[in-house]
Amino acid sequence: MTRPCPGPLPVTSKPGWKAPPGSTDCHMHIFGPYHRYPLSPGRGYTPPEASIGMYLDMLNAIGFSRTVVVQPSIYGTDNAVTLDAVEAMGLDRARAVVVVDESFDLPALKAMSPRGACGVRFNAVSGNGTPLEQLEALGEKLAQLGWHLQLYAHAAELIALEDVLKRLPVPVVIDHMGGVLASEGGVDSAGFRALLRLLEAGAWAKLCGYRSSAGAPYRDVAEMARAMLRAAPERCVWGTDWPHPSMWPPLQVPDDGVLLDALGEWAPQEAQRQAILVDNPARLYGFGPPIRPA
Incomplete structure (x- = not known):
C-alpha cells in the first residue's frame, strides 16, 4: 500500500x-479525477485529487x-491526464512535459507535439x-523533435551524470535546484x-527551492538561487510545484504566495523577474x- 500525502x-x-504579464508557472501537476x-x-x-479548477484558483491568486x-x-x-490538462487550458497558456521510455518510437512522440508536449522528464527521486540508463537514447530522439530533457535527481546523481548531461544533444532542464539541500x-x-x-555549460534550471529548504520563508536557499x-x-x-506532493508531516505544504515572495527576494530587480x-x-x-x- 502506498503512503498517502496531504x-x-x-x-x-x-x-x-x-x-x-505573461508570467509562467513552469512546474505543476494535475491529479485526477481518479475515476x-x-x-x-x-x-x-x-495524493488527494488536485483539479484544473483548483489549480487555476491558485494561479489567479x-x-x-x-x-x-x-x-x-x-x-x-500514461500521459493522458497531463495532455488533457493542456488541452483544457489551451495552447496559448499551457505546455506539457511528459514521461516516456524507449518503447515510445519517434512517431508516438511526434504525435504529442500538437497537444503541447515539448519535453520529457526523467524522475530519479x-x-x-x-x-536513467535511457537518457542518451531518448536524448537522440528528442533532438529530432526540438524537445528538451528535464531531470529530477538527488545531488549525488547529478554529480554522477554531469558528463552525460553535458554531451546530450538537447537542452537539459534541471528540476528543484539540482536536488541540493x-x-x-x-x-x-x-x-x-x-x-x-x-548551468555554465548551457543547462537550464528551475528555481523551485522549497524542497531544498528547511521551510518557509526559504531564506536558507537564497544564496543558492542567487548563485x-x-x-x-x-x-x-521558476515553478510552484503545485499541489506539492510528497510533503508529509512534519513538513509543511507550501503557500504559493509565500513561494513567490521568496523569488522576489532572490530576484529583486524588475528585469530579473521579467526574464525568469x-x-x-x-x-x-x-x-x-x-x-x-x-
Missing part, C-alpha cells in the same frame, strides 16, 4: 509584489497566466518512470558545484508574446 492549501496568500485517470500501481505515494503541466510519477508513462552544504556542496558547472541566477540568468525559470517568469519560459516552452493590458 493536498494543497485551500487558500493561497496574496504575494507582496505583482508578477509581470477517469486511475493511478499507476507502481506509484510511490497517493499569484497573478500568473501561463503554465507547464509536468507528468507526475503517480501516472508512470520518485521513480515509476524512465530509467541547504542542510547538506548548499552552495559549498559538491552537488551545487556540479549544478553551476552544468544560479548569476551563472545563467537567461536559463533560469516571462522571457525565459517563452523561449524554452515556445510561448508567444504575452497579451499585455491596455
Whole structure:
C-alpha cells in the first residue's frame, strides 16, 4: 500500500509584489479525477485529487497566466491526464512535459507535439518512470523533435551524470535546484558545484527551492538561487510545484504566495523577474508574446 500525502492549501496568500504579464508557472501537476485517470500501481505515494479548477484558483491568486503541466510519477508513462490538462487550458497558456521510455518510437512522440508536449522528464527521486540508463537514447530522439530533457535527481546523481548531461544533444532542464539541500552544504556542496558547472555549460534550471529548504520563508536557499541566477540568468525559470506532493508531516505544504515572495527576494530587480517568469519560459516552452493590458 502506498503512503498517502496531504493536498494543497485551500487558500493561497496574496504575494507582496505583482508578477509581470505573461508570467509562467513552469512546474505543476494535475491529479485526477481518479475515476477517469486511475493511478499507476507502481506509484510511490497517493495524493488527494488536485483539479484544473483548483489549480487555476491558485494561479489567479499569484497573478500568473501561463503554465507547464509536468507528468507526475503517480501516472508512470500514461500521459493522458497531463495532455488533457493542456488541452483544457489551451495552447496559448499551457505546455506539457511528459514521461516516456524507449518503447515510445519517434512517431508516438511526434504525435504529442500538437497537444503541447515539448519535453520529457526523467524522475530519479520518485521513480515509476524512465530509467536513467535511457537518457542518451531518448536524448537522440528528442533532438529530432526540438524537445528538451528535464531531470529530477538527488545531488549525488547529478554529480554522477554531469558528463552525460553535458554531451546530450538537447537542452537539459534541471528540476528543484539540482536536488541540493541547504542542510547538506548548499552552495559549498559538491552537488551545487556540479549544478553551476552544468548551468555554465548551457543547462537550464528551475528555481523551485522549497524542497531544498528547511521551510518557509526559504531564506536558507537564497544564496543558492542567487548563485544560479548569476551563472545563467537567461536559463533560469521558476515553478510552484503545485499541489506539492510528497510533503508529509512534519513538513509543511507550501503557500504559493509565500513561494513567490521568496523569488522576489532572490530576484529583486524588475528585469530579473521579467526574464525568469516571462522571457525565459517563452523561449524554452515556445510561448508567444504575452497579451499585455491596455
